[in-house]
Amino acid sequence: MTDTPAPAPAAEFWEARYRDTGRVWSGRPNELLVQEAAELAPGTALDLGCGEGADAVWLASRGWRVTGADISATALERAAGHAAEAGVGDRVAWERHELGPSFPEGSFDLVSAHYLQSPVALDQQTVLRAAARAVAPGGTLLVVMHAGWPSWQTEPPFDAVFPTLDGVLAELALPAGEWSVETRRTARRPSVSPDGVEGFREDHVWRLRRA
Numbered sequence: 001m002t003d004t005p006a007p008a009p010a011a012e013f014w015e016a017r018y019r020d021t022g023r024v025w026s027g028r029p030n031e032l033l034v035q036e037a038a039e040l041a042p043g044t045a046l047d048l049g050c051g052e053g054a055d056a057v058w059l060a061s062r063g064w065r066v067t068g069a070d071i072s073a074t075a076l077e078r079a080a081g082h083a084a085e086a087g088v089g090d091r092v093a094w095e096r097h098e099l100g101p102s103f104p105e106g107s108f109d110l111v112s113a114h115y116l117q118s119p120v121a122l123d124q125q126t127v128l129r130a131a132a133r134a135v136a137p138g139g140t141l142l143v144v145m146h147a148g149w150p151s152w153q154t155e156p157p158f159d160a161v162f163p164t165l166d167g168v169l170a171e172l173a174l175p176a177g178e179w180s181v182e183t184r185r186t187a188r189r190p191s192v193s194p195d196g197v198e199g200f201r202e203d204h205v206w207r208l209r210r211a
């Protein structure tokens with residue numbers, strides 16, 4: 001694991017989020033990753049904001065060589081443990097970065113970012129553009145973001161600006177003629193509040209192919 005120093009407060013916020021609780025996420029790969037990446041031929045993959053590593057482990061178990069990057073050392077330690085348990089520890093490298101000021105080296109057949117959204121500082125435009133630059137020729141950029149709060153969330157816990165389908169494409173500012181948009185859609189899935197209220201949540205999905 002390489003270690004890129006990250007300044008406060010984003011690093012402190014996310015490190016505390018993981019350190020102060022047990023497992024934060026489900027351990028299952030994101031459904032939209034499974035839907036969008038299952039048919040891709042395995043190669044090299046970069047998972048940005050990989051958290052506890054479920055997506056990276058799923059990709060590695062399907063034959064990808066994966067680099068998982070996150071700002072939280074605790075998340076990355078958990079991710080490495082999950083990869084070892086799944087028998088794919090040798091197929092995933094974990095790197096700590098504050099994405100924006102820092103970014104993993106190299107180019108990848110798949111660059112994936114699922115819910116790389118944060119209530120604290122995160123330069124989304126810089127990260128998205130660096131993500132696109134890191135896609136190898138013929139490779140795929142897959143971005144998934146929450147489109148809004150869950151339907152049951154009557155009082156949002158903090159102010160958030162959610163992306164739009166066209167807004168993210170505009171932020172990416174991809175060179176004309178070099179990319180094709182294979183997926184640009186909004187997906188709705190069931191969501192249940194911590195106290196059992198049933199509802200739904202919508203996510204935006206972009207899958208782009210570099211020529």
Ligand SMILES: C[S@@+](CC[C@H](N)C(=O)[O-])C[C@H]1O[C@@H](n2cnc3c(N)ncnc32)[C@H](O)[C@@H]1O
Pocket residue numbers: 010014025030048049050051052069070071072075097098099100113114115116117118121122123
């Ligand atoms: C909402 S979680 C999503 C985690 C994972 N991708 C998933 O879908 O389960 C956002 C993740 O992004 C990471 N993160 C937030 N800001 C970051 C930054 N500037 N650089 C790197 N990671 C960041 C957090 O530590 C967290 O693991």
